[in-house]
Amino acid sequence: MAGLDRYIAVLRLFSQGQSEWTVNDMAERLGVPQSTVYRTVRDLMGENFLEMASEARYRLGSVFIEFDRLLRLTDPLLTAGSQVLQDVVAAAGVPCVGLLCRLYNDTVMCIADATAPGATFSSSYERGRPMPLTMGATSKAILAHLPARRFSRVVEQSPDARSQAFRTELMAVRKAGVCISSGEIDADVVGVAAPILSKSPGVLASLSIVLPQTIADDAMVARIAAATMAGARRIEEGLSSSSGL
């Protein structure tokens, strides 16, 4: 292990379940000597990637919040999409949650959300949380538009997606330009998601609305599907005009 890897290996130790580490535990877990870990930790602290929690314990540092702000201010998908996201949620006119999510390696990550007034639930797609690519409308709207080679690779690796039925379902999603699913990730909610495509490489995302099954009838879902698709088109326009700067 060398270079960036050593630093990343340390950072990746920190999780929701274990958010503080001692140098000893890190060294043991990574299988490298303490002196090396101390050096690594010192470097990371110097750049605020880590900070001291208390008595020999370390935790993630605030530099991530700083870079997160930079992303919020400059990410084209966010700048083009966050207003649209709010508009679509408002236009839905029901207690729902709106999500703007993107492909992130072999997962889907929410980068912005909007909650309509009155919504008493929340989605598992929290901002910054990697989610599986093969479940949920939000994810499948993205998966359906992966290039064939990559699509196959992802599907092969996922036990719950290897069926032929799944492939044909996703083909239909691709054709329709919208994906609707019910209770796949969170019970009792319906997800309606439209893909966001763009010429520029690496932009593959979705705009989705999540609402309680109890209030969702066919007409409402159809209306919301149209709204998300229209929103997705608007975001695509915003992306292509901003990239032309």
Place this chain on the structure above:
Amino acid sequence: MAGLDRYIAVLRLFSQGQSEWTVNDMAERLGVPQSTVYRTVRDLMGENFLEMASEARYRLGSVFIEFDRLLRLTDPLLTAGSQVLQDVVAAAGVPCVGLLCRLYNDTVMCIADATAPGATFSSSYERGRPMPLTMGATSKAILAHLPARRFSRVVEQSPDARSQAFRTELMAVRKAGVCISSGEIDADVVGVAAPILSKSPGVLASLSIVLPQTIADDAMVARIAAATMAGARRIEEGLSSSSGL
């Protein structure tokens, strides 16, 4: 340049003003050959610290959003403070903005904010934005509680804070346990900030309420000052109980 520095130097190039870079520009700016920059960029992309924007341009990657979530979920100050922050804003009962900010190197950084319904303004203390330590109630509440040695160093380096009057003002803030200022950062708003202190090292923060000058009279400011101080106490309690796990 070696080790982490090389990587950080690249990441620090990205700013609000220039959010996309070509390898050429990076190499020129950093004064290192292109081949080296290519290697560095490739490594950073592999870990999602950078991503390709378009045609030979690179931008910050989404890994920061992922780590930002981890921080939101695990940072003791945030977990102890975000509920209190909302409570204090609600208790204020006026269109105001609440801020939870912390010391970050020689700056102050907002880590959480809450806007009361009806507030038509926003604070310059955006989440993740480093702010000067010597201006604004939010910052001065923190500065006033820096250890003497560090306090002096910061004050010396800041042209607008070198006066004796400033030192005595901050002494008074320290005594009072609250800092109130008007229009120092944003015109036409009043800031009311209470320091958050804790035994654990590195925890130095403030809880503040920002409200328009037009609605702020002495009685209201006094009431809000008491509320922020009470909130700060509650957060301190939350911190000490959680660290005892």
Place this chain on the structure above:
DNA sequence: TCAATGTTTCTCACATTTCGGGAATGAGCT
């Protein structure tokens, strides 16, 4: 089709840096 251009990766010899084991320092506690 071929040349031209720009981006990205690769190669290789060399110097620099990191690595890791252990010793040294330092702070806190009894």
Place this chain on the structure above:
DNA sequence: AGCTCATTCCCGAAATGTGAGAAACATTGA
């Protein structure tokens, strides 16, 4: 003082990054 634990320091050996240029690859235009 003496003990324990956290952290830094030291140094030779070994691995890694460095940088200049060439090569691969993609795109564009003639």
